[in-house]
Amino acid sequence: MIRWDSVNVSFGPVKVLGPVSLEVGEGEWVGLIGPNGAGKSTMLKAALGSVTYDGSVVFSNGRRGPGRSIAWMPQRPQMPNDMGVFDYVMLGRTPHIGYLGGEGRHDVDSVRAALEKLELVDLADRPLDTLSGGEAQRAVLARALAQEAPILLLDEPTASLDIGHAIEVLEVVDDLRRGESLTVVTAVHDLTLAGRFADRLVLLAEGLVQADGSPRDVLTEENLTSHYGAGIRVVDDEDGPTVIPTRRSNG
Amino acid sequence: MSSPTTPTVARPSRPGWVALTIGVVAVIGVALVGLLIGPAGIDPGAVFLGLADALPLIEIDHGLSDVERSVLFEIRFPRVVLGGIVGAVLAAAGAAYQGVFRNPLADPYLLGVAAGAGLGATIAFASTGEPGLLAALAFAGGLGAVGVTYALGRSVGGRTTTSLILAGVAVAAFATAVQTYLLQRNVETLREVYAWILGRLTTVGWSDVLTLLPYALLASGVMLGARRLLDVLSIGDEEASALGVNVSRVRWVVVIAATLATAAAVSVSGLIGFVGIIVPHTVRILFGWSYRVIVPLSLLFGAAFLMAADVAARTLVSPAELPIGVVTAFFGAPFFVLVLRTMRGPQ
Numbered sequence: 001m002i003r004w005d006s007v008n009v010s011f012g013p014v015k016v017l018g019p020v021s022l023e024v025g026e027g028e029w030v031g032l033i034g035p036n037g038a039g040k041s042t043m044l045k046a047a048l049g050s051v052t053y054d055g056s057v058v059f060s061n062g063r064r065g066p067g068r069s070i071a072w073m074p075q076r077p078q079m080p081n082d083m084g085v086f087d088y089v090m091l092g093r094t095p096h097i098g099y100l101g102g103e104g105r106h107d108v109d110s111v112r113a114a115l116e117k118l119e120l121v122d123l124a125d126r127p128l129d130t131l132s133g134g135e136a137q138r139a140v141l142a143r144a145l146a147q148e149a150p151i152l153l154l155d156e157p158t159a160s161l162d163i164g165h166a167i168e169v170l171e172v173v174d175d176l177r178r179g180e181s182l183t184v185v186t187a188v189h190d191l192t193l194a195g196r197f198a199d200r201l202v203l204l205a206e207g208l209v210q211a212d213g214s215p216r217d218v219l220t221e222e223n224l225t226s227h228y229g230a231g232i233r234v235v236d237d238e239d240g241p242t243v244i245p246t247r248r249s250n251g
Numbered sequence: 252m253s254s255p256t257t258p259t260v261a262r263p264s265r266p267g268w269v270a271l272t273i274g275v276v277a278v279i280g281v282a283l284v285g286l287l288i289g290p291a292g293i294d295p296g297a298v299f300l301g302l303a304d305a306l307p308l309i310e311i312d313h314g315l316s317d318v319e320r321s322v323l324f325e326i327r328f329p330r331v332v333l334g335g336i337v338g339a340v341l342a343a344a345g346a347a348y349q350g351v352f353r354n355p356l357a358d359p360y361l362l363g364v365a366a367g368a369g370l371g372a373t374i375a376f377a378s379t380g381e382p383g384l385l386a387a388l389a390f391a392g393g394l395g396a397v398g399v400t401y402a403l404g405r406s407v408g409g410r411t412t413t414s415l416i417l418a419g420v421a422v423a424a425f426a427t428a429v430q431t432y433l434l435q436r437n438v439e440t441l442r443e444v445y446a447w448i449l450g451r452l453t454t455v456g457w458s459d460v461l462t463l464l465p466y467a468l469l470a471s472g473v474m475l476g477a478r479r480l481l482d483v484l485s486i487g488d489e490e491a492s493a494l495g496v497n498v499s500r501v502r503w504v505v506v507i508a509a510t511l512a513t514a515a516a517v518s519v520s521g522l523i524g525f526v527g528i529i530v531p532h533t534v535r536i537l538f539g540w541s542y543r544v545i546v547p548l549s550l551l552f553g554a555a556f557l558m559a560a561d562v563a564a565r566t567l568v569s570p571a572e573l574p575i576g577v578v579t580a581f582f583g584a585p586f587f588v589l590v591l592r593t594m595r596g597p598q
């Protein structure tokens with residue numbers, strides 16, 4: 001469980017988020033959507049404590065520290081060139097290894113499991129700078145999964161992935177959250193994809209929650225057109241809503 | 252298409268047996284050479300037997316006179332050991348600074364230790380020039396400068412290390428300005444101060460080794476203990492904090508330990524340059540990216556490198572001596588370029 005209570009974030013005089021309140025329960029998947037600069041990443045960072053905010057963020061297991069409770073997949077991770085994939089994913093075990101400790105068998109097993117889930121086993125020995133964009137992104141997600149935290153905050157987890165890998169990766173996350181009752185919050189730009197996987201979508205714009213509900217309730221032409229400021233058509237069928245960009249000049 | 256620039260297999264994050272063995276053999280080998288060679292012209296064979304005789308449970312007739320024995324054990328031996336400790340400390344401190352600041356150009360003098368120690372040494376030479384005072388003022392000057400850098404860096408801002416590094420630049424410039432003024436006022440000390448700045452392991456005895464040893468042990472322990480955390484810091488402050496690492500605490504503990512040892516080393520040996528940059532980078536290029544490899548191997552290869560440089564300093568223009576800082580740069584720089592070229596390949 002994770003809950004944002006009237007959270008406000010300002011960078012100097014510029015208010016970028018808030019007040020927002022949102023609760024995501026155990027086993028629930030919430031997709032944060034919204035245009036660039038809406039405050040999606042900032043909201044995730046408030047939970048990590050890496051931006052200063054007013055209000056409060058509460059999460060289960062909070063006393064064990066954010067590293068053990070929350071696994072965060074950053075949108076723009078810093079990946080050291082020469083580091084190997086296995087060692088990179090092992091960094092995710094840091095919260096479980098004491099400051100002066102070394103990694104144990106359980107840590108190695110967790111890393112292997114994460115590599116297997118994301119089909120990175122064959123790349124385990126490759127330096128990070130030899131990976132393709134999609135492979136690198138899977139490595140970052142593997143690092144987050146290796147943390148084995150009850151809450152997953154994923155900032156654009158599929159941005160560099162082709163559609164096949166995007167679906168595969170989100171299915172891995174979906175299996176995990178169902179199997180282990182993880183709390184999942186993703187910030188995703190692909191609205192159709194977001195609607196296929198999340199139980200609930202939260203539309204953020206200008207730092208505020210503009211809509212909150214099932215994908216069908218939130219992904220409406222009216223909501224999207226007014227907040228994204230572009231021509232958007234939504235087709236709803238048995239798979240759920242599909243978002244189709246249109247060109248206003250052609251319309 | 253694989254070129255030397257893009258290896259397809261990442262280097263391991265543990266030092267291999269081969270690298271550790273080479274390091275240990277290099278330290279012992281260079282130390283032996285340092286003990287066997289010197290201006291006193293003692294027969295190397297006799298030195299060897301004399302050393303063996305000094306080992307517990309071994310008694311050998313070595314044929315060294317009492318004077319030769321005391322040259323060996325009171326002059327050469329402490330000098331070799333001191334060179335080893337100073338080299339190990341400077342190289343590992345350089346590696347640690349590069350890790351916590353995530354800056355390949357960082358060296359242990361980054362935050363003003365060198366300039367502060369230089370100012371302290373200049374004050375000492377301008378007053379009495381007594382060795383005890385020199386070491387004390389150099390040590391205090393080095394630590395004081397870093398303390399001011401830290402206070403300034405914190406006051407100007409933020410959590411970034413950039414403000415800290417820039418504060419270090421300002422403090423170093425200020426200390427150097429004061430030092431230059433003092434030198435102008437006391438021109439007669441110019442030669443001594445200049446010789447000190449170039450570094451020296453001359454006129455040392457066991458007391459210098461004993462002064463330095465606790466700082467060196469403490470710093471080595473902290474830097475070795477933090478080697479895995481230095482790898483975590485390589486993904487940036489924000490991500491490392493999200494993994495539960497208290498980044499600023501780790502940074503400060505490592506910097507304080509490395510700075511204490513550097514200031515102590517500088518106070519007994521002067522400003523030996525270059526070791527803190529080229530040794531960790533050479534280790535990194537040859538043996539891998541991980542600080543779990545770089546920190547322990549920098550300790551070993553730093554010790555071997557500085558002891559070797561001291562052998563060269565003592566012998567090349569014998570009976571005179573070259574300043575050791577000149578040797579480290581004169582031989583270190585071409586060697587470093589060679590390593591860079593062979594390992595990185597044509598770009």
